[in-house]
Amino acid sequence: SAVISQKPSRDICQRGTSLTIQCQVDSQVTMMFWYRQQPGQSLTLIATANQGSEATYESGFVIDKFPISRPNLTFSTLTVSNMSPEDSSIYLCSVEVAGETDTQYFGPGTRLTVL
Amino acid sequence: AQTVTQSQPEMSVQEAETVTLSCTYDTSENNYYLFWYKQPPSRQMILVIRQEAYKQQNATENRFSVNFQKAAKSFSLKISDSQLGDTAMYFCAFMKQRDYKLSFGAGTTVTVRA
Numbered sequence: 120s121a122v123i124s125q126k127p128s129r130d131i132c133q134r135g136t137s138l139t140i141q142c143q144v145d146s147q148v149t150m151m152f153w154y155r156q157q158p159g160q161s162l163t164l165i166a167t168a169n170q171g172s173e174a175t176y177e178s179g180f181v182i183d184k185f186p187i188s189r190p191n192l193t194f195s196t197l198t199v200s201n202m203s204p205e206d207s208s209i210y211l212c213s214v215e216v217a218g219e220t221d222t223q224y225f226g227p228g229t230r231l232t233v234l
Numbered sequence: 235a236q237t238v239t240q241s242q243p244e245m246s247v248q249e250a251e252t253v254t255l256s257c258t259y260d261t262s263e264n265n266y267y268l269f270w271y272k273q274p275p276s277r278q279m280i281l282v283i284r285q286e287a288y289k290q291q292n293a294t295e296n297r298f299s300v301n302f303q304k305a306a307k308s309f310s311l312k313i314s315d316s317q318l319g320d321t322a323m324y325f326c327a328f329m330k331q332r333d334y335k336l337s338f339g340a341g342t343t344v345t346v347r348a
Contacts, residue, residue: 120281150334152334160340161325161338161339161340161341162279162325162336162338163338164335164336167334177335209277211279213279213336215334220332221267221329221331221332221334222267222269222281222284223281223334223336224281225271225278225279225280225281226278227276227277227278228277228278228279230277
């Protein structure tokens with residue numbers, strides 16, 4: 120497994136602003152992902168964060184709204200842009216660890232509330 | 235697209251008793267993985283157990299075990315000797331081999347009573 124941290128753990132933001140969420144892993148990982156969990160719902164994959172290239176987005180998610188960076192093998196950021204109350208969710212990063220293919224471990228999540 | 239169904243929104247169990255959570259899935263794939271994740275109120279998603287579809291033997295992790303029925307596309311989780319710390323939302327998830335995309339069920343809330 121891996122130790123995964125996310126910052127911030129929670130935030131309350133005003134509509135129209137943007138928030139950047141950081142995900143840091145204590146070891147090199149092969150894959151990093153970002154998920155959204157809306158209130159009372161299950162998890163939905165937003166995108167795969169690719170090192171050194173543009174992220175791969177799932178249907179319904181676009182780069183302008185959720186820009187993602189991954190400058191190295193252990194760090195990624197997700198920005199939620201031009202926020203509205205509908206963006207209030209828990210955002211989680213997950214990683215696939217080298218040597219444990221096809222298994223994802225999750226970070227502690229960031230609880231975002233948009234007023 | 236794969237569909238994962240958890241038909242029990244909530245389950246309650248007495249401490250030290252056993253509870254079984256159901257999960258069914260729909261796929262045309264032959265090689266895939268199934269998972270159970272636990273999400274306590276702290277919201278951290280914790281991997282409980284992993285099953286490879288090509289393995290007939292059911293996976294176990296301490297007090298957690300699964301009943302994997304590939305033909306029936308069923309993947310239930312049994313929690314034995316339930317503890318208060320088992321109180322959480324439990325999600326069943328499916329992944330095609332080398333696809334990276336996890337498909338989650340709606341979740342089952344488990345409450346362990348003292």
